[in-house]
Amino acid sequence: MKRRFWQSWSIGTRMAFITMLPVAFLFTSFMGYSWYSHRAQVAEELAERGRILAKALAETSEYNVISGNLADLRLTINGLVQSDKSIYRIDVVDANQKVAISVASQAAADAENRYYEAPIMKQVTWINLFTDNGGPHVSGSSDTKPPTFPTELVGYVRVTMSPSNMLDKQARRFQIELAMAALALAVSGVLAYVLARSLTIPLNASIGALREIRGGAYRVSLAITTGGEVGELQESITEMSVALGQSRQDLENKVAERTKDLVESRNEALRADADKRKLIQKVNSIVEDERKSIAIEIHDELNASLIAARLESQSILHLAGKVESNPYIDEIKHKSQAITKLTLDLYASGRRLVRRLRPEVLDMLGLHGAVEEMIRHYDASHPECRFVFHSEGDFTGLGNELAISAYRIIQEALSNVLKHAGATHAQVSLMLSEEEEMLHIEIDDDGAGFSTGTSSSGIGIIGMRERVYALGGKIDFSSEPDKGTVISIALPIANA
Amino acid sequence: MNAQRRMLKSLLALVLAATVIPCVAAGDVTGFRFQIVTGDDTGLTRRIAEDLSKRLVPIFGSFRTELAQKRPMVYIAIGPVALRNVASRKCDCVIIAAYTSSQVWRAITASLPPARALAMTAIYAEPAPSDQLRLVALLYKRPVRVAAIVSGDTVFLRPSLSPGSVEVAEYGAGDDINHVLNRVGQSQVLLAMPDSTVYNTENFRNILLSTYRHNQGVIGFSADMVKAGALASTYSDIGHINAHVADVAAEYIATGELAPPQFPRYFSTIVNEGVARSLQVAVDDTVRKFGRQPAGKRP
16 A cells, blocks of 8 residues: 555654644735735725825815815815825815816825715805794704705815835734744744654654564563653553563463473483484394394205205106106106206295395495495396495494494485486495594485475385484485485494 | 795694783773784794793783773784784784894885884894993903994994994905905904895805904804804893893883884803814803893893
8 A cells, every 4th residue: 555655754743744734824824814904904094094084175175165265275285295105196176177286295106096086065054044034033042053064066185095105014014923923933833843742752762662572672661751642652551561571471481381391392202212213223133133034044944945955856857867758757857847946946036035134245245345236236237227336435344233224224225216216327425434433325316306395205215314313323315306316324433 | 835834824823822812901992912923833933932922921911801802912923934924914013023133124124114113123133232242352351353244234233333343344245255254354253143145054154164264253143153163152042032022012011112123131141162262262251151131030
C-alpha cells in the first residue's frame, strides 16, 4: 500500500502541523479579511464623509447661495479642503448647474471617479407671522417648536473625495495588524513547538523504551513524566516491561528446565548412542567373528567334504569305465559326472561364500592388498566402469577391526557406485596420516550423484555411517545431481 | 375652498353658541350684550373663546335678561378672519378686535366708513414697540443702535418708534431683503414688527441667518419667533390679551366710550438664551421677569 507523503512524518512534525496549520489558515484568513476590511472601510468612510460633508455644506450654504454672498462660503470651503486631505474638490453649483464655487485641494493626490452631491434647499420656518388670512395672531408661545421645511432647490454641493490619504492611514494600520498577527503567529509557533515537545519527548522516550523491549531488554526504566494518555502510555509501557520481564524470566526458567531436561535427554541419548555404537561395533565384531567362523567351517568342513564327494564321484566314474558299457553303466557315468560337476559348483559357491563372509585376502594381504584386490576384481568384472585405487602410507600396523570396517565401508561404497551411480570412473584413495593418527578414505565417482539435503539415506549409507561412528570417525558426503559423489571418511587409528 | 367652508361653518357654530350665552339686559333696554366671533374651530381658538367668555360673562351679567335681543351688541372678534367678517356686517354694534396685528387691523379698517370705524377698537396682537425698546435697553444695558424695517403697510408705525433711537429702513416692493438688511447691518438690534411684506415664511429664516452673521439681535414679535432664532421678545399670551379685552369691554360698558386701538397692556418676556450667549448678551432676571401682568395674576 502506497503511503501518503505525510504518513511518514514524525509525530513532532505532525504535531507542529496539527497546531500550526489552523493558525496559519487563521492568520492568512485574518490578514485577507483585514486587508479587504481596510479597503472597504476606506470606501465606506469616504462615502460617508463625502455624503455628510455635502449634506452639511448644503445646509450651511443656503444663506450664502440665496444671498449671493459666496466669498464667506468660499473661505469656509477652502478651509475645509485644505485642512482635510481626504477632500479632493468641492463644487457648489446653482439650480441651473452653473458652477458658483469650485475649490480643489493642493495636497490630495488622486480623486475618486465619483462625487457626493447634496441639494441646497431653501428652508422655511413655519411660524405665525401675523398674516391677514391666518388664524388668530398670538404672540404667546405655541405648544410646539416652529417646524422648518425645505421648499425650493437653490443649488447643489458636490464633494469629490481623495482616497489616497485614508488608504495610507489604513495601510499603516494594516502593517501594524500584520506585525501583531505575525508576532502572534510566531508566539503560536513557539508555543506549538513547546507543546509538541511536551508530547514528543515522552513519546520518544516511550518509543525508545519500546525499542529496548523489542531488542530484548525488557527491564526498561521509563519515568512517568506527564499525565493524560501519554502518561497512561508510559505507565502501560512500564507495566508491560515488568510483565514482559517476568514472563521472560518465567520463560527462561522454563527453557532452563527444558534445556536441563534436553541436556539430560541428550546425554542419555548420547550414552544410548555410544552404547548403541558399542553394541553395533560388538555386533559387527561378533558378526565378523561368526562370519569368520562360518567361513572356516565352510572352508574346512563343507569344502573338504565337497572335495571328498568329488573324488568319490570321480572314482565312481573311473570304476564305471572299467565295466562294459551298457545303459546302466552309461547312466552311472553320466550321474557321476553330474555329481562331480555339482560338487565343483558347490565348491565354487562355497569358495565365494567364504570370500564374502570373510575376505581372507584381508588376512593375507592386509587392508591395502585386500582393497587393491577388491578394486581389481570390480574393475575386471564391471568393464562399464573404470575403478582406480590410490594409496599412501603403511597400512600394515592397522588393527583387524579397523581394517575390516574400512574394507566393508569401501565395499559398500563401491556397491552403491555400481548399483546407483551409473558411473564410468571411480577412484578409491587410502591415506594413512600417522601425524593425525587418522586413516583417510575417499571414494569418488562421476556418476549421477544425489542431493545431500533432500535425499534420504539408504540402508547401505546408514550402515557405513554407523560403522564410522562406531569407530569414532567422521564421514562426509559431497554430492550434487549429475556431478558425481565424493565420500570422505576419517577413522582414528588409536581407537582401533 | 374647503378651508373657507370649514371656517364659515366654524364661525356660524360659534355665533350660535354665543347667542345662547345668557346675556342679561336691563328692563329699559339699556345695557349691552356680547358675542364672541371666531374665524376657525381650532383648539387654540376654542381655548381663547372659552377663556374670554369666562372673563366677559361677569361683566355683562349685570344686565337683566328681558328685551335682551334689543340691546346693542358688542362683538369680540378673535383673529383677522373673524374681524373681517364682523366688520362687513351692517349693524349698530361695537367691535373689539383681538388677536389681530396692527397691520391687518389697519388694512381691514382702512376701507370702512369713518363712523363704522369709530365703533371699533382693537387690542393688537404684537407687542408694543415701546415695550420692545425697553426690553432692548434691559438686554444691552447701554445705548445701542436699533433698526426696524417697514413697508408701506406698516409705515403708520413710524410714530410709535422713538425718533432718533430707531433707524427705520423702508422696504419697497421688489426690493431685495438682503440689501435692506445690509443697509441696517451697523445696528446691533433689529426690531421686527408684523409686516407680511417684510417678514414672511420665505425669507424669515434668511433674515435670522443674515442678522446673526451681522451679529445683530432680532427682537421678534412673538414667542415662536424667539424659539425660531430671534434674540428676545415681549409677548402676550391668551390670558394677557383676554384680560386686556375684558378691561376694554368693562370700560366701554362703564363709560360708553370705546378705547382706541392699542398694543397689549399685559405681557411677559422670552429670551433665547442660546442666541444671547452667542451674541454675548448677558441676560439677567430683570430681563427674564420683564413684563406687566393683569391684576390678580403674579408674574
